[in-house]
Amino acid sequence: MTKKLPSRRSDCPIARALDFVGDKWTLLVLRDIIMARRRYFQELLAGNEGIASNILANRLKLLEAARMITRRRDPAQARRVIYEPTEKALDLLPVMIELIRWGLKHDPNATAPAHFARRLAEDRDGFIADMRALHQRGI
Amino acid sequence: MTKKLPSRRSDCPIARALDFVGDKWTLLVLRDIIMARRRYFQELLAGNEGIASNILANRLKLLEAARMITRRRDPAQARRVIYEPTEKALDLLPVMIELIRWGLKHDPNATAPAHFARRLAEDRDGFIADMRALHQRGI
DNA sequence: CCGGATCCGTTTCGATACTG
DNA sequence: CAGTATCGAAACGGATCCGG
DSSP states (O other), rough: OOOOOOOOSSOOOHHHHHHHHOOSSSHHHHHHHHTTTOOOOHHHHHHHHSSHHHOOOOOOOHHHHSEEEEEEEEESSSTEEEEEEEEETTTHHHHHHHHHHHHHHHHOOOOOHHHHHHHHHHHHHHHHHHHHHHHTTTT | OOOOOOOOOOOOOOHHHHHHHSSSSSSHHHHHHOOOOOHHHHHHHHHSSOOOOOHHHHHHHHHHHSSSSEEEOOOOSSSSSSEEEEEHHHTTHHHHHHHHHHHHHHTTOOOOOOOOOOHHHOOOHHHHHHHHHHHHHOO
């Protein structure tokens, strides 16, 4: 059995948020959808440090149920399914950014492209705004 | 067997960070140690939305191994063990703050005290600085 | 082909009871 | 008080199969 939608009894925002993203894979799937701009099942399968297809399918289903992503057929290629982030998912960008900053500061084995790291350090909000704009214009 | 220290093959800062805090409990334990200022095993046991004692013990051990908390005997009461956050753990405050902001924005069932929420919205950095200062002065 | 679903062994979780 | 021991339940993950 794969992961189910949980029901936590707490009203703490952190605890409730972790019901959605408090596992090993969900935030990585969102990272690939949002930051690496992957949109197809196969792209996500190849990108996520080796996620299993059943786990990916499960997470995509949960993310759709939580209204974090939308799912639709590719108009150009009827077989393909396109996954796209909603505003709710894009609003997790600050969380991802802070995780990256933390990793780059404290984990010597964590790496990021130099221009990427510089932008994060010097212009966090601009970086987030640019990334959001890309998705909102559907580029 | 409980959770082990993982070894992910990726060098992505998000993926690597999730090896430490990418589960349901670790970040909640840190929340209680850092934001609620709980320091004893029993305090943490009572506070964390009902964490089981074996899971708490396991997470405290992993957090110590990751140099996120320190463990020492209470000088006043020899049985008690005091857990305290390191700089590395305090540097997760921005991540926690952004999770809270996300929850308050998108989860209607997430709540926070009014003055707390206002401070988060209007003076995020000041709030983080104040919280860090409390721990650094050992108050 | 593409996006999954199913099967099934392994790992981790978590409630309760217990111990130094 | 600060943890272990136990054991059933849940989640993971690899392999394989299936429907459009």
